[in-house]
Amino acid sequence: MSEIFAEARNVSKRFTHEPDFAERIASKLGAVSTRKVVHALDGVDLTIEKGEVVGLVGESGCGKSTLGRIIAGMIPATEGDVLVKGEKRDSLRGQAAREARLKTQIIFQDPMSSLNPRKRVLDIVGEAPVAHGLIKRGEKRKLVEDLLETVGLDPSMTDRYPHQFSGGQRQRLGIARALAVKPEFLVCDESIAALDISIQAQVINLFMDLRKSFDLTYLFISHDLGVVNHIADRVVIMYLGRVVESGRVEDIFERPNHPYTAALLAEVPSIDKRHRTFTTIKGEIPSPVSPPSGCHFHPRCPHAFERCRIERPALVDLGGRHQSACHLNELPERPDFNMSIQGEGRV
Amino acid sequence: MSNPSETSEIVLEVTDLKTHFATPAGEVKSVDGVSFSVRRGEILGLVGESGSGKSITGFSIIGLVDPPGRNVGGSILFKGEDLLAASEKQLRTLRGNRIAMIFQDPMMTLNPVLSVKTHMVETVLAHESVSRAEALRRSIEALRMVGISQPETRIESYPHEFSGGMRQRVAIAIALLHKPDLIIADEPTTALDVTIQSQILSEVQVLCRELGMGLIWISHDLGVVAGLADRIAVMYAGRIVEQGDVDQILDRPKHPYTAGLIGSAPAANRRGERLTQIRGSAPHPLRRPEGCAFRTRCDFSTDACLQEPTETIGAADYRWRCFNPLGATEATS
Numbered sequence: 001m002s003e004i005f006a007e008a009r010n011v012s013k014r015f016t017h018e019p020d021f022a023e024r025i026a027s028k029l030g031a032v033s034t035r036k037v038v039h040a041l042d043g044v045d046l047t048i049e050k051g052e053v054v055g056l057v058g059e060s061g062c063g064k065s066t067l068g069r070i071i072a073g074m075i076p077a078t079e080g081d082v083l084v085k086g087e088k089r090d091s092l093r094g095q096a097a098r099e100a101r102l103k104t105q106i107i108f109q110d111p112m113s114s115l116n117p118r119k120r121v122l123d124i125v126g127e128a129p130v131a132h133g134l135i136k137r138g139e140k141r142k143l144v145e146d147l148l149e150t151v152g153l154d155p156s157m158t159d160r161y162p163h164q165f166s167g168g169q170r171q172r173l174g175i176a177r178a179l180a181v182k183p184e185f186l187v188c189d190e191s192i193a194a195l196d197i198s199i200q201a202q203v204i205n206l207f208m209d210l211r212k213s214f215d216l217t218y219l220f221i222s223h224d225l226g227v228v229n230h231i232a233d234r235v236v237i238m239y240l241g242r243v244v245e246s247g248r249v250e251d252i253f254e255r256p257n258h259p260y261t262a263a264l265l266a267e268v269p270s271i272d273k274r275h276r277t278f279t280t281i282k283g284e285i286p287s288p289v290s291p292p293s294g295c296h297f298h299p300r301c302p303h304a305f306e307r308c309r310i311e312r313p314a315l316v317d318l319g320g321r322h323q324s325a326c327h328l329n330e331l332p333e334r335p336d337f338n339m340s341i342q343g344e345g346r347v
Numbered sequence: 348m349s350n351p352s353e354t355s356e357i358v359l360e361v362t363d364l365k366t367h368f369a370t371p372a373g374e375v376k377s378v379d380g381v382s383f384s385v386r387r388g389e390i391l392g393l394v395g396e397s398g399s400g401k402s403i404t405g406f407s408i409i410g411l412v413d414p415p416g417r418n419v420g421g422s423i424l425f426k427g428e429d430l431l432a433a434s435e436k437q438l439r440t441l442r443g444n445r446i447a448m449i450f451q452d453p454m455m456t457l458n459p460v461l462s463v464k465t466h467m468v469e470t471v472l473a474h475e476s477v478s479r480a481e482a483l484r485r486s487i488e489a490l491r492m493v494g495i496s497q498p499e500t501r502i503e504s505y506p507h508e509f510s511g512g513m514r515q516r517v518a519i520a521i522a523l524l525h526k527p528d529l530i531i532a533d534e535p536t537t538a539l540d541v542t543i544q545s546q547i548l549s550e551v552q553v554l555c556r557e558l559g560m561g562l563i564w565i566s567h568d569l570g571v572v573a574g575l576a577d578r579i580a581v582m583y584a585g586r587i588v589e590q591g592d593v594d595q596i597l598d599r600p601k602h603p604y605t606a607g608l609i610g611s612a613p614a615a616n617r618r619g620e621r622l623t624q625i626r627g628s629a630p631h632p633l634r635r636p637e638g639c640a641f642r643t644r645c646d647f648s649t650d651a652c653l654q655e656p657t658e659t660i661g662a663a664d665y666r667w668r669c670f671n672p673l674g675a676t677e678a679t680s
């Protein structure tokens with residue numbers, strides 16, 4: 001068995017909405033507490049092997065970025081552990097902790113909120129490698145120019161500020177900045193979503209080349225199932241804070257087990273599907289503030305039965321590293337899955 | 348406006364639009380002679396190279412180009428009214444009310460220190476004289492439409508308490524509040540899962556088909572554009588290089604750049620293999636090649652391409668700019 005690089009064990013994360021002044025007064029006066037807790041992650045297990053590309057897919061708000069941030073050590077988990085190369089992330093101290101943080105780089109979803117608007121590209125990309133002693137100050141410009149070239153930007157843009165770039169160009173600045181510190185592990189959070197297809201192709205090829213030449217490990221968060229299908233070895237599907245299915249890319253795309261996975265695959269846009277009538281979602285979209293009981297997917301699931309409303313389905317092994325959390329797997333006969341769960345078109 | 352029946356069909360008509368940025372290094376010609384129109388109920392997919400001027404085209408229409416950017420030519424007629432000649436006050440009333448834009452980065456719409464409720468209620472009140480309660484009711488309804496659950500409570504949240512995709516849906520809900528005549532949507536669903544994306548696409552489709560809203564959908568996802576748009580315009584280096592009916596563009600592109608785009612999508616390649624790339628990289632906006640800007644990356648260039656290709660207009664308002672347009676056989680390779 002290959003070496004496990006990073007691992008999340010039973011990780012949960014809750015965010016508490018702090019009550020504002022008026023709400024605090026109201027609760028002092030005996031009103032019902034308005035403290036809202038968002039269950040962003042609820043007992044998530046995930047292993048990533050060295051050199052592997054794991055695609056993380058799921059509904060908007062299901063906790064993908066939160067999981068990525070926790071695995072990267074940016075924010076703590078409420079419960080559970082994150083291990084990197086067998087060591088607990090939060091037990092590392094001083095130099096070892098800094099080292100571990102540097103070796104994991106995260107490329108963010110909103111490039112605007114992660115690039116300092118008052119700094120030039122030269123500093124945004126070149127500061128960290130100088131500060132951490134990876135290069136000498138005099139080598140900074142050369143390094144930054146090389147990195148810009150690597151991500152398909154003109155090296156002469158080195159002295160520009162972030163606002164002078166287009167959305168996709170800014171996204172590539174984030175990639176260049178992450179690569180500057182020679183990471184071992186990249187968490188890519190929708191990092192190619194804003195790129196046009198021809199540049200997306202360049203960046204995907206770049207990721208695949210880097211993986212070969214530096215043995216990089218990736219957690220690749222994306223809504224673009226076409227891209228995930230192309231580059232991931234393994235795919236993990238999340239729904240409302242939980243992993244619902246995981247497996248090798250060919251199993252997930254060719255033999256999906258979970259009804260949510262099947263629903264995603266049925267909606268994938270394709271250049272061959274023209275003039276579609278898009279449909280609304282059937283059932284209520286659940287909220288992470290008060291997730292549905294039992295299987296979180298039951299209000300939208302066409303196969304839900306009594307047990308689904310009561311009991312949380314466990315993630316069970318289907319063989320060959322394929323896992324799924326659905327009660328249907330315990331029924332003697334499983335229904336056919338390849339159907340859309342969207343409701344009727346409104347037009 | 349001598350022929351009202353014809354002009355009323357066209358919501359937006361952009362002619363030879365030029366928006367340039369004066370930078371210390373030189374004049375960046377972000378949008379350099381763009382022409383297209385959008386009819387009532389029509390959906391135009393605007394695709395193209397990163398940095399080719401898609402967003403700046405949108406900003407120009409809605410009058411939000413910041414200095415050193417400025418309009419240096421062309422006209423933008425919105426229901427016959429010239430937006431480039433409109434006063435700031437006129438623009439402000441149109442903006443958010445008759446024309447709305449959904450930005451690539453939702454934080455351009457959302458102020459981090461204001462709650463979602465404040466954003467939405469104030470937006471309603473800015474353009475309509477309704478009660479605060481009515482404004483709140485409408486805001487909650489708009490959130491529900493874009494698939495935010497428990498909108499009654501979640502409307503109290505601040506932008507940072509939402510995930511990236513939820514922030515984007517809030518921005519979309521704000522744009523839809525007034526059911527505008529024209530929406531410019533700049534990659535609004537790239538951060539959403541495909542089932543929620545379909546939900547939002549179905550909402551905008553209803554507005555287009557039932558209320559005749561015109562929609563410019565800027566995206567690099569050819570799959571979404573294929574399913575949604577009536578027409579596609581492809582931009583490269585500040586120009587539209589090809590525009591026409593969806594099937595024409597996707598099945599029989601004439602411009603080599605369009606064909607290159609279609610060929611580099613993962614779906615057109617085998618799993619795990621290197622993707623086909625268009626060779627070279629996008630030219631620096633200050634150092635675009637003379638003549639056809641795609642020349643240095645094009646497999647079909649000839650000496651003729653040292654000249655600027657002009658627009659050829661075919662049947663069904665199909666237009667392309669290329670001296671050596673592809674035939675049907677090469678287009679699919």
Ligand SMILES: Nc1ncnc2c1ncn2[C@@H]1O[C@H](COP(=O)(O)OP(=O)(O)OP(=O)(O)O)[C@@H](O)[C@H]1O
Pocket residue numbers: 015016017038039040058059060061062063064065066067109288507508509510511512513538539
């Ligand atoms: N700082 C925070 N405070 C409160 N709630 C938060 C915070 N960060 C995230 N959340 C909530 O946690 C949940 C998971 O958010 P997360 O950003 O991980 O989702 P995501 O899967 O990355 O979604 P998307 O695809 O839209 O980016 C969401 O409901 C979000 O509103």
Ligand SMILES: Nc1ncnc2c1ncn2[C@@H]1O[C@H](COP(=O)(O)OP(=O)(O)OP(=O)(O)O)[C@@H](O)[C@H]1O
Pocket residue numbers: 163164165166167168169194195196368370375377395396397398399400401402403404415416451632
């Ligand atoms: N403030 C500015 N100063 C100088 N150049 C600018 C400025 N804003 C934009 N540009 C340039 O204008 C060009 C067009 O930018 P625009 O944002 O319209 O691209 P886009 O087609 O939307 O790309 P993307 O798909 O990456 O979002 C880019 O080359 C960009 O670098």
Ligand code: SF4
Pocket residue numbers: 258259260295296297298299301302303304305308313325326327328
């Ligand atoms: S456990 Fe029940 S509700 Fe959940 S996905 Fe399976 S069948 Fe559907």
Ligand code: SF4
Pocket residue numbers: 602603604639640641642643645646647648649652656668669670671672
């Ligand atoms: S005009 Fe010439 S260089 Fe430009 S796309 Fe056509 S063949 Fe290629």
Ligand SMILES: [Mg+2]
Pocket residue numbers: 064065066109189510511512
């Ligand atoms: Mg996210």
Ligand SMILES: [Mg+2]
Pocket residue numbers: 166167168401402403451533
């Ligand atoms: Mg843009």
